[in-house]
Amino acid sequence: MKLALIGISNSGRTTLFNSLTGRSAATTGYSAAEAEPNMAVIKVPDRRIDELARIFKPKKRTHARIEYMDYLGLCRGDAGQNGKVIEFIKDADALVYVLRGFEDAGVAHPLGAVDPVRDFDTIEAELIIFDLDLAEKRLLHMEEAARKGKPPKREEEAAVRKCREALEREMPLRYTAFDETERRAIRHLDFISMLPVMAVINVAESDLASAKSLSWRDAIRKRTARFTEIPLDPIVLSGKIEMEIAELPAEDAAAFLRDLGVGVPARERMIRESYGMLGLISFLTVGEDEVRAWTVRKGAPARAAAGKIHSDLERGFIRAEVVSYDDFVKAGSLSGARSKGLLRLEGKQYVVRDGDIIDFRFNV
Ligand SMILES: Nc1nc2c(ncn2[C@@H]2O[C@H](COP(=O)(O)OP(=O)(O)O)[C@@H](O)[C@H]2O)c(=O)[nH]1
């Protein structure tokens, strides 16, 4: 799963990338146009893995993984001109908007003044302009083909028209309801406004909980509440502080966070949200060899989850022995869970839940 950090130049994307990934990529006034993207795979923090490892003392513990990418800044007009940024976005499974909320006379703002709500609108507009152009070109192409006696696929034409209509109303396609047929018909077009999005407002330390930050957050919520019942709720953080936290040893970081009145570092909140935004959950496998988190989409049946581990488990699936993480902790051991009746036998259609500890029985 790849998440791309995007935003106007100097919003603090690279600073945030560093604090998320523990890297130290260069943060600069203006990024060089020929710079390479920063990429890093990180472990999804999961206390359950640590707790289970304490109980099973496995040779190996394996967390779920997620990849962050950081590249050039976006600017007005990029949809038409900057192929590099668009290609970068197309490569992602989801987007993280980094919106600048900090003042700093030494760090130029390409649009003149600090205004994260305007920056949000600017990014959304670029995605919409790009997709609208794509939809129009596609429809034109289909018309031309039709004139030459090659009628377009009905489903695709209807779905692309629906996209165009939404985009003309300035609605990003992530908020448009498509059925399965429509989704399949337009999948190959890779509309960028269809990607799931989360937003971060990068503010000064003194603004972490200020009225100003709240009003920015609220304004962005309202922007998306026009289109959806689950409006975008930006995370307010300070990239500078997060980077300092990422550089501290764990105990010092905890004390620092307490002093700031922040419970969980934004890094963890962001990673958790990234996971949720993509509709992902983790199930767990345990044993003396390995304690491990596996990633599946919400709603995945047990048989498909088995296939994540090995195709043999999917092919020869017999049943799944399942105990929820919380029940397991209550019982203290697998045998305890079994004797208390907390260990369930489930079939291949069972819908896996986040935190399920699963032992697959199979026969090939
Ligand atoms: N004052 C302040 N400066 C920041 C903050 N985050 C980033 N910067 C500075 O802003 C400049 C641009 O940051 P960078 O992460 O390179 O932005 P990018 O262009 O979006 O990748 C750098 O000089 C950073 O040190 C912040 O929270 N507060």
Ligand SMILES: [Mg+2]
């Ligand atoms: Mg940068």
